[in-house]
Structure formats: C-alpha cells, structure tokens
Amino acid sequence: MNQPSSPISFKGWSLSWQASIFAGIVFLGLFLRLTDLTDPPLDFHPTRQLRSALLARSFYYQMLPSADPVLRQTALETTYTLESLEPPLFERLVAFTYLLAGGESLWFARLYAILFWFIGGLAYFDLARRMTSLNGALTTLAYYLLLPFSIVASRSFQPDPLMVMGIGLTVWSAYRWAEISGQAAHSSLRWAVLTGFLAGLTVLAKVTAAYYLVPALTILVLTHWGLRRALTDKSVWLAAFFTGLFPALFYLIFARQASANWFAQWGLSFTQQLLQPRFYILWLKLLDTLMDLTVLALAAFSLIFFPRSKDRWLVSGMAAGYFLFGLSVPHQINTHEYYSLVLVPILALALAPLGERIFSLLSIQPAPWRYLALPLILLAIAYPSWITYSGMIGNNYDGEAAGWREMGAALPSGAIIGLTHDYGTRIAYYGWRPVQAWLTVADFAMLAKRNQGYSEDFEALFAEKTQGMDYFLVTLLGELDAQSMLKARLYDHYPLLHEGKGYLLFDLRHPH
Secondary structure (H helix, E strand, O other): OOOOOOOOOOOOOOHHHHHHHHHHHHHHHHHHHHOOOOOOOOOOOHHHHHHHHHHHHHHHHHHOOOOOHHHHHHHHHOOOOOOOOOOOHHHHHHHHHHHHHOOOOOHHHHHHHHHHHHHHHHHHHHHHHHHOOHHHHHHHHHHHHHOHHHHHHOOOOOOHHHHHHHHHHHHHHHHHHHHHOOOOHHHHHHHHHHHHHHHHHHHHHOHHHHHHHHHHHHHHHHHHOOHHHHHHOHHHHHHHHHHHHHHHHHHHHHOHHHHHHHHHHHOHHHHHHHHOHHHHHHHHHHHHHHHOHHHHHHHHHHHHHOOOHHHHHHHHHHHHHHHHHHHHOOOHHHOOHHHHOOHHHHHHHHHHHHHHHHHHHHHOOOHHHHHHHHHHHHHHHHHHHHHHHHHHHOOOOHHHHHHHHHHHHHOOOOOEEEEOHHHHHHHHHHOOOOEEEOOOHHHHHHHHHHOOOOOOOHHHHHHHHHOOOOEEEEOOHHHHHHOHHHHHHHHHHOOEEEEEOOEEEEEOOOOO
C-alpha cells in the first residue's frame, strides 16, 4: 500500500510547533466547552436535553436503594409521556455516575458529551493525518473543535455527541483494518471484530448512524478488497455480523413497532416536501447559519486534492449519507439543528487536503507573506471563539430553573395538561410535576404539512386531551393568544385559579 507523503510544514517549523498548535486547538476547544459548565441545559434544544435529564433522574432513583419512595415514583411518572426512540445508553451512564457521585448533578452529562466529542476528534484527526498529512489533520481538528455550532451542540445531553464519536471510531478502525489487511490474518481479524463491534454499538446508540456507516464501510471494503474478495473474506463477514447484531436485537425485536411508527410519522408522511424547491432552500439556509455555505463549497472543492481517490470516495460517501438522511426526515432536517451535527466531522475531513495544500503553498512564499498569514489565521479562529464565549457567559439560566422549581412547588396535586415550555419537560424536570402537553401552533402546522387537507375538530381534540385531567397550565402566554378557540374555551368555561409569575392555571374539575 502506498503511504501518504510526509507532512509538509511551514519552512522552519519543527514538529514541536505542530504539537503546540495541536495543544492550542485542544485547549481552546476545551476551554470554550467548559465555560458555564454547571448552567442548566436550556441553551440548546432544551426539550431534547431535558428529556434525557428526566430519564437519567428516573434511572438514578430506581437504582438508589435509599431513595424516598415518593420521589422515586414521581421521578418515574415524569417520564411516562416520553417516547422510547433508542436505547437510553447515555442516560444510563449518567444515572450510574449520579449513583457513584452520591447525588444528581446534571453537569456530569455535559462532561460526558464533551469527552465523547473530543475522543471522536482524535479519531477524525488521525484519519485526516493518514489521508493527507499532519497539517491537513490540524485543519480538520481546528474546524471540528472550534466551529461555534459544534461547540454548543457538543455540550448537549443527547445521544448525538456519542453517535459522532462512534462514527469516528468506527471509520478509523475500518481504515486501520484496511491498511493492515493482507499483512497478518490474525491482526486483520481483530481489526474486523473491533470495527463491527464499534459499528454495532454506534448504530444501537442512534440508528441514524447507519446512514453514514453503511456507505463508509462499504466504500472501504470495496476499495481495499474488491467485491469478489470481500464476498469470500471471513473477516468482512465477521465485521458485518457484529455491525448488525446489536441494532437488530433492539430495533427489529424490542422496539420494532416504535421504529416503524417513527419512520412512518417523520419520514413517509413528509415525502411530498421533497418535490418542493422551498424545502431545499430552507435546508441550505439552515446550513449557511450553522456552517456557512462558503465552507461547504470549499469542502467540496477540497475533495479533488486528496492524494488517493479511495479517500475521496470515503468522505464523499459519508456526505452522501447525510444527504440521504436529510431526504428521509424532511421535516426535522430543517427544524432540528442537531440533525446536521454529523456533517461537522465530514466537512472537517473534507477540508484536510485543502488545508494541507494551503500550508504547502505558504511554506514556499517569502517570509513576509508567511508572517502575514499567521495573524490572519489567528483572527479567523479568535473571532468566532469570542462570539461563542461571550454568548455563553451572557446567558445565565439559573434564575429560570429556580422559577420552574417555585412553580412546581406551588401547583396543586392532580393531573395536569398544559401549553408549556418544551412540551412540559421544564416543569417536569425542575418542578417535579408531570404535565401532558397540549399542541402548539407549530405542531398544528406540522400536522397540516404531514397530512394534506388536515382539519382538526377542536371540540373532539379538547375532550380527548383533557379527559382525566384536573388542571390546565399555561406558561406560553403568547401561544394561548394565538389559539383563539382554546383561549375562549378556557376563559369561558373554567375557573382561573392562578394568574401571575408567568403562568395561568385553570380548574378543569369545575366547569361553569
């Protein structure tokens, strides 16, 4: 196998300089992510993060022998309305950490997410180094760790940082497996088992990882073994077996119905959007906000500089997986930023050969031009880093969390339905009060988009949703104003028990 050319550095730069740059990137990325570590997770998709927080707390109290039975039951009740979409591996890990630490501290989850992201970063860094050079790998690492979107999203308590790490480790393992194939049968077999094991756990953690791993592993196998040899190589079949084993057991046996329902509701029901130009325009607009379309164009252009075509195909295959994933979830790809999180390492890998080429060209320029490049590079890193840092320290959510705890303590006992923040997860987590969620205006619009010609019977919906409920809680006051029929129904037919401190509470038990 042909090895990539030796790293090309700035003229006069030693390996110690490159090590210093590596350390600087890692330090800055870590510093930004640890800023406001203990803040409540209300900075990025709080609905998704609080869902995981509720599950972790419930698992913790179930495992804690000395837990108050009332608290244990309440913690469990706050999770009843949460869908089971994937095995709660991350949440179980955090709950076990609570148990070891002797109490619930939600920032443990943020630490784990950061750790996952950095472990993944090392895998992508070494991949880029093997594909290009050390300078190319530093380009990959800088983009992966210092992109503002990646800084915010990689701190979140949800399975996506874990998935990004798993994808990176799997592709790295497969790449190493391909490199040593044919050298020693037993070594090849070990790398095959490791690759399959990592792939299986990653898809188990989040099934959408298959969109990236299937094309990546297929391309690696075909470009290194060829179809004929791959079909007869036992290590390839062993890797395929372990890749499918764990996900098949969970998604096809234990969660088969939930998986089918999710795919039908969020995939097939929105396929009509794929024929609308607006869908693609909104998608590009979101990517421009998260990553800048100029960077996407540069990454696509950079592919031509890969020294080996098989590496170009590998990164292109992962990018194609992202595109197919977006087509399969047309609603979420434009409304949930973290659905595009895996694109960050893909772009980072794609930029590696361009970074190598730029540093190579700079190394042969006269000294003044090389010295001018350094402050420009530092400025390109410092500006978005400062914007991200100032945004973090400028938002403190401790007061809001305290407000939800106060509200939870003030609410009367009984079953509650509500038009509340984050579908009831804020009051459920901080106030320890389970709340059945009422639909928002955006939810009604989504249902209309999903089902063409959709028309909701308000009276039937209200009767269905409020059956068995004692109170109607409103914390989204603007949403209530936007739903005139609901507002009229509540004010005209039910006593208002509380008004103030950011919420309304209606008594459904005594209509008038």
